[in-house]
Amino acid sequence: MAFTITCPICGPRSGYEFRYGGEDKGPRPDPAQMTPEAWCDYVHMTDSRPGVQKEWWYHRAGCGTWFTIYRDTTTNLEVAPDSPETVA
Amino acid sequence: MIRLNHLPTLRIKPGAPRSFRYGRRRLQGVDGDTVATALFANGVRVFGRSLKYHRPRGLYSLDGESSNTLVNVDGVPNVCAETTLLAEGMRVSSQNAFPGPDFDLLGFMDALSWAMPAGFYYRVLHKPARLWPLAVPFIRKMAGVGTLSADFQAPGRRDEIYPAADVCVIGAGVAGMSAALAAAEAGLRVVLFESRPWPGGAFEYRPGTARDGVAYYRKTAELAAAVQASPHIRLFLNAPVIGVYSDGLVTAFQRGRPPHPFDERYIEVRAASVVAATGCSERPLLFDHNERPGVMQAGCAHRLARTWGILPGRTAVFSVGHDLGLEAAVDLFDLGVEIAAVAELRQDGLDRALVDALAQRRIPLLRGWSVTKAHGRHRVTRVTLAGPNGRFRKTIDCDLLVASAGFTPVTGPLTLAGARLAFDAHTGFFLPASLPPRVHAAGRLTGRQDWHAVAVSGRLAGLSAVHDSGIDRTAAIGESIDELASLPGPARGTQFVLAPGSGKKAFICFDEDATVKNVDQAMDKGFDVPELIKRFASVGTGPGQGGIPGHNLPLYVHQSGASPDGHPRPTTVRVPLTPTFLATYAGTRLDMSKRTPLHALQVADGGRMERLGVWHRARRFSEDERSREEILAVRTAVGMLDASTLGKFRIFGPDAVKVLDRVYVGDMTRVPRTRAKYSAMCNEDGCLADDGVIVCTGDNDYYFTTSTGRAGMTVEWIRYHTRFDDWDFGIVNLTDAYGVINLAGPEARTVLQRVTDADVSNEAFPYMGYREFAVDEIPVRAMRLGFVGELSFELHVPASWMVHVWNRLMAAGGDLGIRPFGLEAQNTLRLEKCHVIIGSESEQRTTLHDVGLGFLWHRDKPWAKTVGDTALRQTEHQPGRLKLVGFRMADPTAPLPGDGSVIVDRRIRGYVCTARYSFTLKEPVGLALVDDALSAEGSSLAIHEDGCGGRLARAVVTETPFYDPEGLRLRM
């Protein structure tokens, strides 16, 4: 279902304008000692826990920026980055 | 039928006739009629037959609360006659009645109702299991309503809009309009939804007077005029709300814009605040045969007369439980209906003035009485009334029975928005006990019935919505609260459901033919929660979406003592709140496609155009499916391909080269100004995502191509894989700004030299070179590539000059036999050369190594953290992968295997990617992805094709490429 997403460039916009980029898993780990299993986990596995998560969105029908928001997956409402709920 | 033509409340134009067909009859309605009112005006009383028992059903309400009046209109089944405006020339027919509603061969089903208790299908037919398949066709036939032919095309146009609003008000009655005006006064943008074709709700048709002495309909019309004059309010009429979601999202659809009854518009509004002012529907009184044609709700009878000028009957009996019923009796009497008696469920609390008005008209008022049975086979002819506790009975002849126990607040939108409901004993309503932030409720759904109280509660809700948006309205809100306190509060409501002394045939749900007895049976089975009884006994699961049983089911269950906690519990409301055509959700199928700058030329040259993704492309330029002439032209002379669909991008900035190093597998730090570099992109699994050519056009300025299908996602993909880096670069999609001509063949240079002054000799412009020069002053970016395996030039030309350059080349090569070639020729040519096409010779799991392009990977650039690097390392020597190989048929005269045929031994070992007949080699050749155990040269492949009947074709893995293995022709 559609919800509102706040783009850092364009402000709050309809969710239809964005593409989901998955949970934020941080920058890519150092590949040097990476086992295939660890790499596969980084690329493909997600926590999918209900509640507030940090996630990536792409403003495809807008400014073309990738950015993160905090969203409560149980309500589809954004949570302010400095709110206590954002601490994982 | 003669209409009452001079009422000030009419919504019809009596002088504007509309003719339509009903079955074989030609009938006439007037402008403003719904299908239902037009049929009723023409004397139709039985509209259809009920789902299970084929009982006759008639006009009972006017807002689509039940399936009684579902008809087929212009071939569309299950159209609600009550909410569909009549259009000239409509073809209307009845449903679920054989041969017709007045005489239905399945009418005997009614006599068998005893044999079908609640949960009949669940209980009887599922055990033993072998009976179920036998029962299914029967149930399908009996359960479905309406027929639809398989090739049916829904008439009408459907679009969708997504307006933004500060406040979304649901319901344009007195409360909703007051709320909208309060928000509009503050300059907020308001979207106002009304399900009826006009605003006004419960007051717009009533001649009674408000406490200031002005008639309701006048006051309401003034409000409506103010709403329609407000530039801040966007009023959608005939637009029922479908759903309400978190964060102020409201969905609705607008049905039928005259004269197009099936044009529909899906509307999705994101509002900062939502006001629900949805009012009430009437709560039916249950008694024997309470759904006989001729029984109708008070509002239905009253509005038929006041809005459409149709007298609902000659002689009426009323059995009601609220003042609106008494008001309707008085008014209908004045309009010419004989009122034989008014039975009133309430003993006290009646409006004094209405009681006096009844007395003045000598209409007998029976307090504490109610109807217990309607008589008559197809329509009401007589009713039995009973006094309190079912004692004292009397029978009265009549053709209209107005029956209504009370009201049901329309709380669906509120509960979907997250409001919790609690039963309120005073009103007999489930009222919102708590509302989510930025959601407000107003008007009759809160139990208020007084015009002024309804208006002020609406204004209060509107002011609260304004306050939500950050504009301080504390003072005005305080005033409204005080004013509301001085006005009549919520009216006391009856909780009567079942008339005392009624029997088994009291229908609690019309749609599913569920009776009070069915509910009793469910409770006997141990069900005690209305939500579960609703499922088991099928109460409120039909097209009316619970409009009829809404409050009656929880009240009845509660009064039966079954509720576990002693409180009535509401059933769950779900979307869609109003039945909607699937076609409305599907919307208009917009087939968006792109044409290259050469499209018209390609068509003029005989190009057989095909859709490939978003593009129209020329597959071939002759009848020959194998494009022999085009292939030979490229191999022996010269041909031209429109390759404009290639993705084309500019990337620039101080960090541009870092970005290229990240996304391409090759080393991008040394792309010289005069060379084109071929490389590939891999995803994080090391799988092939794209390939293309990169050239350097200036300092920190690059131009690169992608495959056609990747163009749309390239910017997004590149930005995704650099999202943590904060690099300084810009990327521009030039796909539509440039066209591409691939000029290929041994004579390509001769042709090109004739149109440019630049030196394009092999020494000045060698293989894999990049040059910028002019053709007739048009700047051209030229790359010497060899996708089709011959000397060839890929010319990138500003899109608007493509036609000119193409025509110049055509003219220049005329004496050399130049001709256009299409995708089919290109496919065979590149196949002979074993050049891969992403998506043809690769799939999701295919790595760079698998297709033999591992040499493109520069493994020693850890600085770049190339996207596919880690996985390329890990899969480099992974066993058991599918590898790309070339093959020839063991018997060169064997037929060509189809693309996608599987390669088998005892199991599937791979598949044919592409196979074509090679005119150059005079035998079929192909590329296949096969298990690495079969990938060695000389391995035998057994190819299975659909319909081969077990006769496998034999192929042999051979050396690649098939054509010009030394690559001499590219370098000519």
Ligand SMILES: [Zn+2]
């Ligand atoms: Zn943006």
